[in-house]
Amino acid sequence: MRKKFVKTNNVKKFITMMNNLQNRAEGVPGMGLVYGEPGLGKTFAITWWAIQNNAVYIRCANNMSTRWLLEEVVEELGEIPYTKFSDIFNQAVAQLIKQPRIIIVDEVDYITIDSKAVETLRDLHDKTDCVIVLIGMSSANRRLMRHKHLYDRISEIQKFEIFTxxxxxxxxxxxxxxxxxxxxxxxxxxxxxxxxxxxxxxxxxxxxxxxxxxxxxxxxxxxxxxxxxxxxxxxxxxxxxxxxx
Ligand SMILES: Nc1ncnc2c1ncn2[C@@H]1O[C@H](COP(=O)(O)OP(=O)(O)O)[C@@H](O)[C@H]1O
Ligand SMILES: [Mg+2]
The missing domain is CATH 1.10.8.60 (Helicase, Ruva Protein; domain 3)
Incomplete structure (x- = not known):
């Protein structure tokens, strides 16, 4: 089998969505959401894009706390996380202001149960204006709607469709x-x-x-x-x- 990256319609739409987020007008929030059934190529497309665009890629895990999430962000930014929780958040903010990066959070479903972790991503976006893209299952869209302040900041949403x-x-x-x-x-x-x-x-x-x-x-x-x-x-x-x- 050929080792190849297939540019499906989902992939093409995803590239457009990322361009829209990067080139958004001033004042337009920069959060995006990609959701869809498993096995449609979300992670594959996003990691491919992340490598080419030097984006930070975080994969959420079961029972991931806000602290754990922030530590992952800080480490991906090339820093050693501070010990105090509030310091880690400020460390991530300072680093992203100094060197803006796009943050991609895959398997976001794991953290939609705990409102604190998603609200922290919103805070990170507000403080830095960095693009943050969340990736999840079909239910992610519905679940994130409950986090109204965060959902308001999502300016681009893409559903990965089943193949024709x-x-x-x-x-x-x-x-x-x-x-x-x-x-x-x-x-x-x-x-x-x-x-x-x-x-x-x-x-x-x-x-x-x-x-x-x-x-x-x-x-x-x-x-x-x-x-x-x-x-x-x-x-x-x-x-x-x-x-x-
Ligand atoms: N665009 C693509 N080109 C080639 N193979 C792909 C592509 N997208 C997905 N795949 C294959 O399908 C598998 C499952 O895709 P994945 O991205 O994990 O799906 P999802 O994240 O939507 O559950 C990948 O491990 C890869 O082998
Ligand atoms: Mg995946």
């Missing part, structure tokens, strides 16, 4: 080293709309095709691959409902 048939075909064409028949592409479309699973299927089907000296992948190979992988596939489908994206 044409997009799935484009993804397969770009990633699969071995050609896939139209029937095989339609079969994948009927089974999954998630990047993670598409990637897994292409990978396995390529292995089978290579082992058998085949020059194209058809529906039969895919069905075989899916039977072999059935327990794992089901696990992923079940867990994706409860897991963060």
């Amino acid at each position: 048939k044409t997009e799935i075909a484009q993804i397969i064409n770009e990633l699969s080293e071995i050609e896939m028949t139209d029937c095989a592409k339609n079969f994948i479309y009927s089974k999954t709309k998630r990047f993670r699973q598409i990637v897994k299927l292409i990978n396995k089907a390529e292995q089978v095709a290579k082992a058998n000296g085949l020059s194209s992948i058809d529906e039969i190979i895919l069905k075989e691959v899916m039977i072999d992988d059935e327990p794992n596939q089901n696990d992923e489908l079940n867990s994706s409902n409860s897991k963060n994206g």
Whole structure:
């Protein structure tokens, strides 16, 4: 399988959103929100963008406290966090004023339960005017609405959409080293709309095709691959409902 970054429609919209945030008019708040189901390529697109734009990337974790979040920010800014809580916040502010960076907070769902952590991100934005982008699951939008002061500052919102048939075909064409028949592409479309699973299927089907000296992948190979992988596939489908994206 080719190691490639596919510029899906979601990715293109995301790039536009980041440009809008960076070039916003004076007085327009600079917070953004990206949300959508797991496996649609949010983290992949955002980390790709973060590397190219020297943005700070933070991934929230279960039970992440406000202090932990701020420490991560300070460390990503290249500093050693102070000991006192209020000092850490001021340290992050001072550093961001000195050297403005875009802050990306992935898996934000973990901190939407604790209002303090999200309110701290709002404070950080107010004090520094740095762009802060939150990334979460489908429910993130609804959950963040409860934090009215923060939600007011979100000037750009993007939902990562499920792939269309044409997009799935484009993804397969770009990633699969071995050609896939139209029937095989339609079969994948009927089974999954998630990047993670598409990637897994292409990978396995390529292995089978290579082992058998085949020059194209058809529906039969895919069905075989899916039977072999059935327990794992089901696990992923079940867990994706409860897991963060
Ligand atoms: N734009 C892309 N180009 C190529 N592969 C991708 C792309 N987006 C996602 N993937 C693949 O799909 C997997 C799942 O994507 P991920 O970003 O983790 O989804 P999400 O954060 O929405 O749950 C990635 O690990 C990667 O293998
Ligand atoms: Mg993710």
